[in-house]
Amino acid sequence: MLRLLGLLALLALALVLALSVGARPVTPAVALEALRAYDPTNPDHVTMVAIRLPRLAAGLIAGGALGIAGTVMQVMTRNPLADPGLLGVNSGAAFALLIGATAFGAAGEASVALLTFPGAALASALVFILGGGLRGDVGPVRLTLAGAALNALLLSLVTAIVLVRQDTLDMFRFWVAGSLTQAASRPLAEMALIAAGGGIFALAVAPQIEALSLGSALSRGLGTKPRRVQAAALAVVTLCTGAAVAVAGPIAFLGLMVPPLARLIAGHSLRRELIASALLGAALLLFADTLGRVVMPPSEVRAGVMTALIGGPMFLWVARRLRPGATA
Known part of the structure; x- marks a missing residue:
């Protein structure tokens, strides 16, 4: 309980900083005033309502969703390198969004944003199949290589689209490094609602996913149907990753960093890990976005770049700890 309260306090601090810190500092008192009695002629109020609040909402949605997706992937595959970004799921969702925006325009509309879900579903299924999921021998090295290959393929396809259609350059910048700057135009x-549904579904199937993490043979002995549980876990990853990419683009490494920290805080109970992952993921993404606003003034560093700067060294640290043939 104390650790959960600590996480809530950390998230509250991230919320305050996200609303107050930026190129135009806004005090907490003014922020509360803007929320209670909005004045469209007050520049601080406009900054708060038109810019800061949408970014805050996008950070909560994307950070929480990616924390849940990363935890489910790592537990299901027994792979500490599993992450929606590293394994190509972010790329699949972002690629589908880019295709839809290129074909139909209006990248911020909900109808186009919905394309992230089939993109994430296809990418997660491909990586899992290529990583040996259908044979029941998913390994961290095989899965990571499959994700890297899919990422490279999707990146080459996106580059080809940009070379042919110069008007997609702004969307390409958004695809390369996720950001919360376009939050006001996102659904x-x-x-x-979709991310919350994915989180609730994850909590519902958490005991089955934990049983699956023991291995296919043992999970069958416990009455679990591995294929059905794998499909449910992939559905959670698809819902959460699709929602995150739709509002913030492909935020790299967040799904890698959050699960080990959540496990330290919540212990080895998947349901508690999922709750901790959602809170911690939202807090870390908001901190990254806030830090990106002030680290190189007057320019901003995208939130996806900030998470990569933190997550890259952590990825190397986790990779160095893996032993050949290990699955966790």
């Missing part, structure tokens, strides 16, 4: 309410 935040719809994606919040």
